[in-house]
Amino acid sequence: MSLTKRQTQIVELLARGNTAQEVADTLCCALATVRRHLQIACEREGARNTAHLVALSISRGFIKPLCLLLIVAMCDGHPDSLRRNAPRRLTKRHDDIPAVVI
Template structure:
Protein backbone atom coordinates (compact mmCIF):
# COMPACT_ATOMS: atom_id res chain seq x y z
CA UNK A 1 0.00 0.00 0.00
CA UNK A 2 1.03 3.64 -0.20
CA UNK A 3 2.81 5.08 2.83
CA UNK A 4 0.61 5.82 5.82
CA UNK A 5 0.27 9.57 6.26
CA UNK A 6 -3.26 10.01 7.64
CA UNK A 7 -4.64 7.99 10.58
CA UNK A 8 -7.94 8.06 12.46
CA UNK A 9 -7.88 6.59 15.98
CA UNK A 10 -11.29 5.87 17.54
CA UNK A 11 -11.00 5.09 21.23
CA UNK A 12 -13.06 6.48 24.10
CA UNK A 13 -10.10 6.06 26.47
CA UNK A 14 -8.02 9.19 25.91
CA UNK A 15 -4.80 7.84 27.40
CA UNK A 16 -5.04 4.75 25.21
CA UNK A 17 -5.67 6.84 22.09
CA UNK A 18 -2.75 9.18 22.80
CA UNK A 19 -0.50 6.19 23.52
CA UNK A 20 -1.36 4.62 20.17
CA UNK A 21 -0.82 7.96 18.44
CA UNK A 22 2.63 8.33 20.00
CA UNK A 23 3.58 4.77 19.12
CA UNK A 24 2.51 5.13 15.49
CA UNK A 25 4.57 8.29 15.09
CA UNK A 26 7.55 6.49 16.60
CA UNK A 27 7.16 3.44 14.35
CA UNK A 28 6.53 5.30 11.11
CA UNK A 29 9.40 7.66 11.84
CA UNK A 30 7.79 10.41 9.80
CA UNK A 31 5.34 13.21 10.17
CA UNK A 32 1.83 11.78 10.01
CA UNK A 33 -1.54 13.36 10.49
CA UNK A 34 -3.52 11.77 13.32
CA UNK A 35 -7.17 12.46 14.08
CA UNK A 36 -8.63 11.26 17.37
CA UNK A 37 -12.27 10.55 18.18
CA UNK A 38 -13.90 9.31 21.37
CA UNK A 39 -17.14 7.94 19.90
CA UNK A 40 -18.36 6.03 16.89
CA UNK A 41 -20.25 9.04 15.59
CA UNK A 42 -17.16 11.26 15.77
CA UNK A 43 -15.14 8.59 13.98
CA UNK A 44 -17.70 8.44 11.19
CA UNK A 45 -17.67 12.20 10.82
CA UNK A 46 -13.88 12.23 10.51
CA UNK A 47 -13.99 9.45 7.93
CA UNK A 48 -16.59 11.27 5.81
CA UNK A 49 -14.56 14.47 6.11
CA UNK A 50 -11.61 12.69 4.47
CA UNK A 51 -10.87 9.00 4.08
CA UNK A 52 -7.64 8.10 5.95
CA UNK A 53 -4.93 5.61 5.04
CA UNK A 54 -5.47 3.76 8.31
CA UNK A 55 -8.34 3.65 10.81
CA UNK A 56 -7.95 2.02 14.23
CA UNK A 57 -11.16 1.34 16.13
CA UNK A 58 -12.02 0.15 19.60
CA UNK A 59 -15.13 -2.04 19.51
CA UNK A 60 -16.61 -0.59 22.70
CA UNK A 61 -17.25 2.94 21.46
CA UNK A 62 -20.16 4.98 22.89
CA UNK A 63 -23.21 6.02 20.82
CA UNK A 64 -22.24 3.82 17.87
CA UNK A 65 -20.09 0.72 18.35
CA UNK A 66 -16.89 0.04 16.46
CA UNK A 67 -18.64 -2.83 14.67
CA UNK A 68 -21.44 -0.50 13.52
CA UNK A 69 -18.85 1.99 12.28
CA UNK A 70 -17.11 -0.73 10.28
CA UNK A 71 -20.36 -1.83 8.65
CA UNK A 72 -20.90 1.72 7.44
CA UNK A 73 -17.42 2.77 6.31
CA UNK A 74 -15.93 -0.38 4.77
CA UNK A 75 -18.33 -0.40 1.78
CA UNK A 76 -17.38 3.25 1.13
CA UNK A 77 -13.63 2.79 1.43
CA UNK A 78 -11.29 3.09 -1.54
CA UNK A 79 -7.93 2.84 0.21
CA UNK A 80 -8.26 2.69 4.01
CA UNK A 81 -6.91 -0.17 6.10
CA UNK A 82 -9.13 -0.99 9.09
CA UNK A 83 -7.64 -2.35 12.32
CA UNK A 84 -9.79 -3.32 15.30
CA UNK A 85 -8.41 -2.92 18.83
CA UNK A 86 -10.27 -4.77 21.55
CA UNK A 87 -9.92 -5.89 25.13
CA UNK A 88 -12.45 -8.69 24.54
CA UNK A 89 -11.60 -12.39 24.60
CA UNK A 90 -14.75 -13.75 22.94
CA UNK A 91 -13.98 -15.89 19.85
CA UNK A 92 -17.57 -15.47 18.61
CA UNK A 93 -17.11 -11.68 18.61
CA UNK A 94 -13.80 -12.02 16.78
CA UNK A 95 -15.49 -14.12 14.10
CA UNK A 96 -18.20 -11.49 13.72
CA UNK A 97 -15.62 -8.74 13.33
CA UNK A 98 -13.56 -10.71 10.81
CA UNK A 99 -16.63 -11.10 8.62
CA UNK A 100 -16.54 -7.33 8.03
CA UNK A 101 -13.41 -7.70 5.83
CA UNK A 102 -11.14 -5.81 8.19
CA UNK A 103 -7.37 -5.77 7.70
CA UNK A 104 -6.12 -6.28 11.25
CA UNK A 105 -7.37 -7.49 14.65
CA UNK A 106 -5.36 -6.71 17.79
CA UNK A 107 -5.91 -7.13 21.52
CA UNK A 108 -5.52 -3.95 23.56
CA UNK A 109 -2.97 -5.78 25.67
CA UNK A 110 -0.74 -6.21 22.64
CA UNK A 111 2.89 -5.21 22.64
CA UNK A 112 4.75 -2.58 20.69
CA UNK A 113 6.15 -5.46 18.64
CA UNK A 114 2.68 -6.42 17.37
CA UNK A 115 1.88 -2.82 16.44
CA UNK A 116 5.13 -2.70 14.50
CA UNK A 117 4.31 -5.96 12.76
CA UNK A 118 0.84 -4.90 11.63
CA UNK A 119 2.27 -1.68 10.15
CA UNK A 120 5.00 -3.67 8.38
CA UNK A 121 2.34 -6.11 7.19
CA UNK A 122 0.54 -3.27 5.43
CA UNK A 123 3.57 -1.43 4.10
CA UNK A 124 5.00 -4.62 2.61
CA UNK A 125 1.73 -5.12 0.73
CA UNK A 126 0.97 -8.54 2.23
CA UNK A 127 -2.41 -10.07 1.45
CA UNK A 128 -4.92 -11.23 4.04
CA UNK A 129 -5.63 -10.10 7.60
CA UNK A 130 -3.07 -9.52 10.35
CA UNK A 131 -4.34 -11.26 13.49
CA UNK A 132 -2.72 -10.73 16.87
CA UNK A 133 -1.24 -14.10 17.97
CA UNK A 134 -3.30 -14.05 21.18
CA UNK A 135 -6.49 -13.59 19.16
CA UNK A 136 -5.46 -16.38 16.81
CA UNK A 137 -4.88 -18.60 19.81
CA UNK A 138 -8.39 -17.99 21.15
CA UNK A 139 -9.85 -18.73 17.72
CA UNK A 140 -7.90 -21.96 17.55
CA UNK A 141 -9.20 -23.12 20.93
CA UNK A 142 -12.74 -22.37 19.80
CA UNK A 143 -12.24 -24.52 16.68
CA UNK A 144 -10.84 -27.46 18.62
CA UNK A 145 -7.14 -26.70 18.14
CA UNK A 146 -5.24 -28.68 20.81
CA UNK A 147 -3.17 -25.79 22.20
CA UNK A 148 -4.25 -23.22 24.76
CA UNK A 149 -4.24 -19.55 23.60
CA UNK A 150 -0.90 -18.90 25.32
CA UNK A 151 0.69 -22.08 23.96
CA UNK A 152 -0.44 -21.11 20.47
CA UNK A 153 0.97 -17.61 20.95
CA UNK A 154 4.35 -19.03 21.99
CA UNK A 155 4.46 -21.44 19.03
CA UNK A 156 3.39 -18.73 16.60
CA UNK A 157 6.24 -16.52 17.83
CA UNK A 158 8.64 -19.45 17.52
CA UNK A 159 7.56 -19.86 13.90
CA UNK A 160 8.57 -16.25 13.28
CA UNK A 161 12.10 -17.04 14.41
CA UNK A 162 12.02 -15.58 17.93
CA UNK A 163 14.23 -17.16 20.58
CA UNK A 164 12.82 -18.28 23.94
CA UNK A 165 14.30 -15.22 25.64
CA UNK A 166 12.78 -12.90 23.01
CA UNK A 167 9.39 -14.58 23.46
CA UNK A 168 9.65 -14.18 27.23
CA UNK A 169 10.38 -10.48 26.76
CA UNK A 170 7.50 -10.01 24.29
CA UNK A 171 5.02 -11.79 26.57
CA UNK A 172 6.37 -10.20 29.77
CA UNK A 173 7.08 -13.49 31.51
CA UNK A 174 10.10 -15.50 32.65
CA UNK A 175 12.31 -17.69 30.48
CA UNK A 176 11.41 -20.70 32.63
CA UNK A 177 7.71 -20.09 31.89
CA UNK A 178 8.40 -20.14 28.14
CA UNK A 179 10.37 -23.37 28.55
CA UNK A 180 7.35 -24.88 30.31
CA UNK A 181 5.08 -23.85 27.43
CA UNK A 182 7.54 -25.32 24.92
CA UNK A 183 7.51 -28.63 26.78
CA UNK A 184 3.71 -28.71 26.79
CA UNK A 185 3.61 -27.94 23.06
CA UNK A 186 6.16 -30.69 22.43
CA UNK A 187 4.04 -33.20 24.34
CA UNK A 188 0.84 -32.23 22.50
CA UNK A 189 2.43 -32.17 19.05
CA UNK A 190 4.57 -35.27 19.45
CA UNK A 191 7.55 -33.25 18.21
CA UNK A 192 11.09 -33.98 19.36
CA UNK A 193 12.59 -30.52 18.82
CA UNK A 194 11.79 -26.94 17.83
CA UNK A 195 11.99 -27.63 14.10
CA UNK A 196 9.44 -30.42 14.34
CA UNK A 197 7.14 -28.25 16.50
CA UNK A 198 7.24 -25.46 13.90
CA UNK A 199 6.66 -27.95 11.05
CA UNK A 200 3.64 -29.30 12.98
CA UNK A 201 2.39 -25.74 13.46
CA UNK A 202 2.58 -24.91 9.76
CA UNK A 203 0.85 -28.17 8.85
CA UNK A 204 -2.01 -27.30 11.18
CA UNK A 205 -2.22 -23.79 9.69
CA UNK A 206 -2.44 -25.11 6.14
CA UNK A 207 -5.13 -27.66 7.03
CA UNK A 208 -7.31 -25.42 9.20
Protein backbone atom coordinates (compact mmCIF):
# COMPACT_ATOMS: atom_id res chain seq x y z
CA MET A 1 0.00 0.00 0.00
CA SER A 2 0.99 3.62 0.01
CA LEU A 3 0.26 6.65 2.13
CA THR A 4 -2.07 9.44 1.09
CA LYS A 5 -0.57 12.82 0.25
CA ARG A 6 -1.56 14.24 3.65
CA GLN A 7 -0.25 11.22 5.56
CA THR A 8 3.04 11.54 3.68
CA GLN A 9 3.27 15.23 4.65
CA ILE A 10 2.68 14.38 8.29
CA VAL A 11 5.21 11.53 8.35
CA GLU A 12 7.84 13.74 6.64
CA LEU A 13 7.36 16.46 9.23
CA LEU A 14 7.64 13.91 12.05
CA ALA A 15 10.78 12.44 10.47
CA ARG A 16 12.32 15.93 10.59
CA GLY A 17 11.84 16.03 14.35
CA ASN A 18 8.56 17.92 14.70
CA THR A 19 6.09 17.00 17.40
CA ALA A 20 2.48 16.16 16.51
CA GLN A 21 1.43 19.61 17.78
CA GLU A 22 4.05 21.31 15.60
CA VAL A 23 2.81 19.29 12.62
CA ALA A 24 -0.76 20.41 13.36
CA ASP A 25 0.37 24.04 13.59
CA THR A 26 2.36 23.78 10.35
CA LEU A 27 -0.52 22.21 8.44
CA CYS A 28 -3.15 24.47 10.05
CA CYS A 29 -5.25 21.63 11.40
CA ALA A 30 -6.22 20.20 14.77
CA LEU A 31 -3.93 17.93 16.77
CA ALA A 32 -6.70 15.32 16.78
CA THR A 33 -6.68 15.37 12.97
CA VAL A 34 -2.94 14.71 12.85
CA ARG A 35 -3.29 11.87 15.37
CA ARG A 36 -6.15 10.34 13.35
CA HIS A 37 -4.10 10.50 10.12
CA LEU A 38 -1.24 8.77 11.95
CA GLN A 39 -3.55 6.11 13.39
CA ILE A 40 -4.99 5.31 9.96
CA ALA A 41 -1.52 5.30 8.37
CA CYS A 42 -0.21 2.93 11.06
CA GLU A 43 -3.12 0.55 10.52
CA ARG A 44 -2.73 0.74 6.76
CA GLU A 45 1.03 0.05 6.80
CA GLY A 46 1.03 -2.39 9.74
CA ALA A 47 3.17 -0.11 11.90
CA ARG A 48 3.25 -0.62 15.68
CA ASN A 49 3.75 3.08 16.48
CA THR A 50 4.71 6.40 14.89
CA ALA A 51 8.45 5.68 14.97
CA HIS A 52 7.84 2.38 13.21
CA LEU A 53 5.65 4.19 10.66
CA VAL A 54 8.46 6.65 9.90
CA ALA A 55 10.94 3.78 9.49
CA LEU A 56 8.58 1.85 7.21
CA SER A 57 7.87 4.98 5.18
CA ILE A 58 11.57 5.51 4.57
CA SER A 59 12.25 1.86 3.73
CA ARG A 60 9.28 1.70 1.35
CA GLY A 61 10.24 4.95 -0.38
CA PHE A 62 7.25 7.02 0.71
CA ILE A 63 9.57 9.65 2.16
CA LYS A 64 13.26 10.41 1.63
CA PRO A 65 15.65 9.52 4.43
CA LEU A 66 16.94 12.47 6.40
CA CYS A 67 20.55 11.44 5.74
CA LEU A 68 20.02 12.13 2.01
CA LEU A 69 18.74 15.59 2.81
CA LEU A 70 21.80 16.25 4.94
CA ILE A 71 24.14 15.07 2.18
CA VAL A 72 22.41 17.37 -0.31
CA ALA A 73 22.78 20.24 2.16
CA MET A 74 26.49 19.41 2.53
CA CYS A 75 27.06 19.80 -1.22
CA ASP A 76 26.20 23.52 -0.94
CA GLY A 77 23.67 23.25 -3.74
CA HIS A 78 26.25 22.41 -6.40
CA PRO A 79 25.99 18.89 -7.84
CA ASP A 80 29.75 18.65 -8.52
CA SER A 81 30.54 19.88 -5.02
CA LEU A 82 29.33 16.66 -3.40
CA ARG A 83 31.47 14.49 -5.65
CA ARG A 84 34.49 16.72 -5.10
CA ASN A 85 34.06 17.11 -1.33
CA ALA A 86 32.40 13.86 -0.30
CA PRO A 87 35.52 11.94 0.77
CA ARG A 88 36.69 14.79 2.99
CA ARG A 89 33.30 15.81 4.34
CA LEU A 90 31.84 12.37 4.97
CA THR A 91 34.84 11.29 7.02
CA LYS A 92 34.37 14.18 9.45
CA ARG A 93 32.88 13.47 12.85
CA HIS A 94 29.15 14.16 13.08
CA ASP A 95 29.63 17.05 15.52
CA ASP A 96 31.83 18.82 12.96
CA ILE A 97 28.99 18.97 10.45
CA PRO A 98 26.99 22.19 10.75
CA ALA A 99 23.37 21.89 11.80
CA VAL A 100 20.93 22.16 8.92
CA VAL A 101 17.36 23.32 9.31
CA ILE A 102 15.18 21.38 6.93
